[in-house]
Amino acid sequence: xxxxxxxxxxxxxxxxxxxxxxxxxxxxxxxxxxxxxxxxxxxxxxxxxxxxxxxxxxxxxxxxxxxxxxxxxxxxxxxxxxxxxxxxxxxxxxxxxxxxxxxxxxxxxxxxxxxxxxxxxxxxxxxxxxxxxxxxxxxxxxxxxxxxxxxxxxxxxxxxxxxxxxxxxxx
Amino acid sequence: xxxxxxxxxxxxxxxxxxxxxxxxxxxxxxxxxxxxxxxxxxxxxxxxxxxxxxxxxxxxxxxxxxxxxxxxxxxxxxxxxxxxxxxxxxx
Numbered sequence: 001x002x003x004x005x006x007x008x009x010x011x012x013x014x015x016x017x018x019x020x021x022x023x024x025x026x027x028x029x030x031x032x033x034x035x036x037x038x039x040x041x042x043x044x045x046x047x048x049x050x051x052x053x054x055x056x057x058x059x060x061x062x063x064x065x066x067x068x069x070x071x072x073x074x075x076x077x078x079x080x081x082x083x084x085x086x087x088x089x090x091x092x093x094x095x096x097x098x099x100x101x102x103x104x105x106x107x108x109x110x111x112x113x114x115x116x117x118x119x120x121x122x123x124x125x126x127x128x129x130x131x132x133x134x135x136x137x138x139x140x141x142x143x144x145x146x147x148x149x150x151x152x153x154x155x156x157x158x159x160x161x162x163x164x165x166x167x168x169x170x171x
Numbered sequence: 172x173x174x175x176x177x178x179x180x181x182x183x184x185x186x187x188x189x190x191x192x193x194x195x196x197x198x199x200x201x202x203x204x205x206x207x208x209x210x211x212x213x214x215x216x217x218x219x220x221x222x223x224x225x226x227x228x229x230x231x232x233x234x235x236x237x238x239x240x241x242x243x244x245x246x247x248x249x250x251x252x253x254x255x256x257x258x259x260x261x262x
Contacts, residue, residue, distance in 0.1 A: 046217050049226070053213035059189075060206060066192040099190070106190055131191040138192045140203050147207065151214040158218045 004076030006090065009083045016156070022167050023160030030156040031086050037159030041166060050155050057148030058085050058092075065141015067096045068133040078142050084149035084156070092145075100129040107131035204241065208234040 030037030035051030112126040
């Protein structure tokens with residue numbers, strides 16, 4: 001679906017940079033690495049606290065739910081929120097695609113429990129990784145990373161706002 | 172052919188941190204909300220506070236408020252489902 005594709009999400013993030021105007025550098029730095037926008041503005045202590053919390057949610061989520069917690073193809077709406085964590089979350093999605101969904105990398109591909117052509121089942125036989133998350137911990141991991149992403153959006157907007165204010169004071 | 176039970180059992184048999192989901196915490200799953208609430212409070216207070224002098228008391232205060240709010244909602248929903256809804260007429 002176009003609205004949930006990585007390209008569209010990156011366009012939305014880029015469009016945000018245009019909308020915030022003069023604070024776009026701090027906004028994009030905060031997306032590139034959580035806390036970096038505030039660090040660039042000289043708010044070092046604030047930056048460290050933000051980085052610790054946002055990255056804590058990201059790595060905590062992956063630790064709890066596994067790398068399958070980030071799955072743009074199968075959990076597109078969740079990825080829409082997770083993408084605001086920055087390139088790191090795109091790397092986790094890439095790792096999920098490369099390590100879990102391709103045979104012979106990590107774990108093994110197993111036939112899906114749902115038999116093909118059964119009512120409610122897939123039309124053809126589906127193979128899933130033996131490391132795929134199907135329980136509540138995977139949901140919790142997904143939630144951690146999605147909430148971390150949405151909170152980083154708040155951080156990005158704050159960094160842009162502070163950058164604009166600093167610019168006005170300098171002028 | 173692989174039976175569904177073996178797929179369900181895999182995460183508890185060999186947990187590979189950061190690759191596979193952690194073993195299910197069972198009845199203690201709700202404790203996983205605590206780090207989440209603390210991290211959200213850390214981010215919010217880092218953004219909102221002008222001075223970071225009283226940062227940690229503010230963070231833990233907000234996290235406690237969120238936790239109590241969620242616990243209150245849980246109790247309210249429990250009362251609704253267990254006691255109020257059964258009182259409704261069937262027809």
